[in-house]
Amino acid sequence: MGKNFKRISLIIFLLIILLSVAYFLTRDNKNKLDKIDIAKNNLVIKNFDLSKNLTDSEGFYRVTADIANFDKNIGKSELDNCSIEYKTDNTSATFRAAECTYWVDKRIVLKGNVNGQINGVEISTGENGVFHYNFDNATGIMENGVEVRGNDVIITSEKAVMSRSYRTVEFISNVEVDYAY
Structure with missing residues (x-):
């Protein structure tokens, strides 16, 4: 049970990081202005x-x-x-x-x-x-x-x-x- 708990915790932690990165990348695209020269x-x-x-x-x-x-x-x-x-x-x-x-x-x-x-x-x-x-x-x-x-x-x-x-x-x-x- 200790090994499975560590694996599940690691997978959940990595999943949270992956979702956070995806969220911030898509949020930045919404706030970008049109290209200004x-x-x-x-x-x-x-x-x-x-x-x-x-x-x-x-x-x-x-x-x-x-x-x-x-x-x-x-x-x-x-x-x-x-x-x-x-x-x-x-x-x-x-x-x-x-x-x-x-x-x-x-x-x-x-x-x-x-x-x-x-x-x-x-x-x-x-x-x-x-x-x-x-x-x-x-x-x-x-x-x-x-x-x-x-x-x-x-x-x-x-x-x-x-x-x-x-x-x-x-x-x-x-x-x-x-x-x-």
Whole structure:
């Protein structure tokens, strides 16, 4: 009985070790991430959503996109179906476009059918429209067919330069103003 007991104990011990190894090997496979190429320093982020508080006021900006291709080396993201929301104590703005390029805390460029609003005034561009916004000096430039609608006024031009600091919009080239009395 002593020999059989030792054999049975050894078999049970080896069986426990074998099952433990098998369990840990299969558990590690479930927790493994897809292969990531760290050498490139690029990330693809679905449902991108970034919010940032502004330092010069009690405001913030928020950038969202369906997909963001982020290059960590230069702090630049290529965004698909993107939008930016910008709020301060006296300014509320949102803009949308099919494509954007975003440099973290520096600037954002929206391309193609840019549309949005600033304090309830609608602003849009044509198919080839581009909107450059610089966070450092709070200025924006819209190009390639700008249309502004608000309070019975429609203003169109080739280009518009906006300054949050001076609270102005300057329309440049082929400016037309339609006003309903």
